[in-house]
Amino acid sequence: MALRLSIASPFEAETELESHLREAFDSLKPSLRPPFSLSIPNPHQYALLNAAILHAVLTEPHFAKTHIKHLHAAVTDGYATFLSLLRHLVLLLFPKLLPSVKTQLLSLTHQTVRVLGVGHDAVLLSLLRRIAAVDFTDSNLCLCSNLVSLFLEQFDSLLEESPQVLSFALYAFLRVLADHSGVEKFETLKLLEVHFCVKVIKEAFHVCLKIGRDLIRLLQDLLHVPEIRAVLNDIVFNPCVFDSAGFKFKGVSQIFCTRTSSRYSLLRISPEMETQLRFLLTNVKLGHHRRHQMWFARKFLNEPDKEFVIVDIVRFICCAHHPTNEIIQSDIVPRWALIGWLLTCCRRSHVVANVKLALFYDWLFFDERVDNIMNIEPAVLLMVHSIPQYIEITRGLLEFLLHLVDNYDVERKGMIVKGVASAFQLLVRKGVIRSIDVLTSCPALSPGLRDGLVRLLSVAKVGNSQV
Structure with a gap:
């Protein structure tokens, strides 16, 4: 019987992937010792051999060099099959792998990158997500x-x-x-x-x-x-x-x-965190969301310093999770509501500032020719829907946005004014919000904030008319 790859409780079933690798190893174990067969395997046999060698390398470190030589001799597809298996192992099982298996996996990654096997880049990206x-x-x-x-x-x-x-x-x-x-x-x-x-x-x-x-x-x-x-x-x-x-x-x-591709924001979100966030935003209805949020907090935000992860989560929600119109029009938890809750999970002022920057960052340089309205939608909806019950959230976000416009990059303030104004204009034009008046005429906001927003939009309008 082959050794296990991962740590599991006595009552936890073996995953399908681990079971496949173990069964391949058990069935081909006699063939994994020299002298190796010189016959050319069919596609099914080749896939099975790759699975067996991967399991062997990870669980038999004392024979690893022999198994690697076997792989080099048997490979016919530029290591594509082998590296696909390795990538899936990283994505699905990495946190549970035994320490010795992780050591072998990292050593194996070094060797496959050296030969630039087909799919080495995907393996590296999967490992980066595991940091x-x-x-x-x-x-x-x-x-x-x-x-x-x-x-x-x-x-x-x-x-x-x-x-x-x-x-x-x-x-x-x-x-x-x-x-x-x-x-x-x-x-x-x-x-x-x-x-x-x-x-x-x-x-x-x-x-x-x-x-x-x-x-x-x-x-x-x-x-x-x-x-x-x-x-x-x-x-x-x-x-x-x-x-x-x-x-x-x-x-x-x-x-x-x-605009930064959504593939980058995925890098700082583990596969497990991504699965839970997408489940929350595609399956959980408002009114049933609190227990899911609490579970998420206990699982991923359970230590004081973990609040720094919220910056990456907000960036992921804005840039990488864009719901369908059907979900937007349903009673599924909206992105803005989840972000609002995440803001309440932040305890330190500089973390709150970084989360708000992550939320508004695409506003500062928004250009509808290259940017996506879905990246800016959560921020405006959070501001609007927080009126009047959570007006402090609206006030804090609008105040932060106006502060960014004035101070983020003084040399390029004109560019930022144009970006923020363009974002507001597109959000109104596309019907995300009915009118800017919901903010500029809100009596719960101070006159200074309302005037600041009016002034921003009027300056942008004057600038556009002069172009």
């Missing part, structure tokens, strides 16, 4: 260290063959750095992460541009790291030092005008 936020366990830190070392070791080959994966890694490690900064015992790991992030920005800036505007948001969150502050200053004030001809002329505005 848990604000998790300082040895297992999570080991995963961080292994991955950042792998990206540094294979930097040149990945840049040539899979440049997009470097942009995903940069996004992930900029977020991870925010967790590790200021903690002395993580200094060695932090240095590796800083070195990798700076290397990508300096040596492959054209890759960084793929991230879009969220790149600047992440860099600004790390201004306390001298090396990161230096590269951000170059991006903003000295764009000619970078290797992108277009960027030398357009500068940071080019980044602000590029």
